[in-house]
Amino acid sequence: MATTVLVPGDTPTIVMERVFKAPRQLVWNAFTQVEHITKWWGGPGCVNDVTLDFRVGGKWTHKMKLPNGVEFTMDWVFTEIDPPNRLGWGGDGECGKEKDSASMLATFSDVPGGTKWKLLSTFTDAAQRDYAVSKGFARPIEVSNEELERYLATLL
Numbered sequence: 038m039a040t041t042v043l044v045p046g047d048t049p050t051i052v053m054e055r056v057f058k059a060p061r062q063l064v065w066n067a068f069t070q071v072e073h074i075t076k077w078w079g080g081p082g083c084v085n086d087v088t089l090d091f092r093v094g095g096k097w098t099h100k101m102k103l104p105n106g107v108e109f110t111m112d113w114v115f116t117e118i119d120p121p122n123r124l125g126w127g128g129d130g131e132c133g134k135e136k137d138s139a140s141m142l143a144t145f146s147d148v149p150g151g152t153k154w155k156l157l158s159t160f161t162d163a164a165q166r167d168y169a170v171s172k173g174f175a176r177p178i179e180v181s182n183e184e185l186e187r188y189l190a191t192l193l
Contacts, residue, residue, distance in 0.1 A: 054155045058189070064151075098111070116140065141157070
């Protein structure tokens with residue numbers, strides 16, 4: 038199943054959804070445990086260096102190197118942790134010299150055949166959201182989700 042991407046015109050948000058063919062606890066673990074995150078985040082061939090202080094107010098530092106040599110550094114802070122239902126974080130990310138900032142809220146719910154994941158990305162304003170869209174904000178997440186689906190299958 039593909040990831041759906043919605044960009045509502047009336048709010049500075051991007052909404053993404055996908056159903057993973059795995060139990061909710063396993064999907065939650067894949068999103069919240071370093072040993073899993075490093076296996077799928079960024080897609081095939083991506084190298085991840087991740088440090089988590091997994092508590093509200095704790096830092097999530099994520100350095101990612103794509104196969105083409107492009108590097109991303111993300112410094113986030115956990116804003117909400119409700120296992121295995123909701124995970125919130127926010128902070129800054131960069132690609133080269135471009136920085137962006139958004140708050141993220143992922144929800145996980147049981148559906149027939151798996152787990153529905155929904156990501157609400159909220160930006161400061163519509164201009165910031167539109168800039169993120171123009172730079173391809175959703176594509177790396179879609180690629181990561183494809184890799185996550187493959188990875189989850191190896192854990193079942």
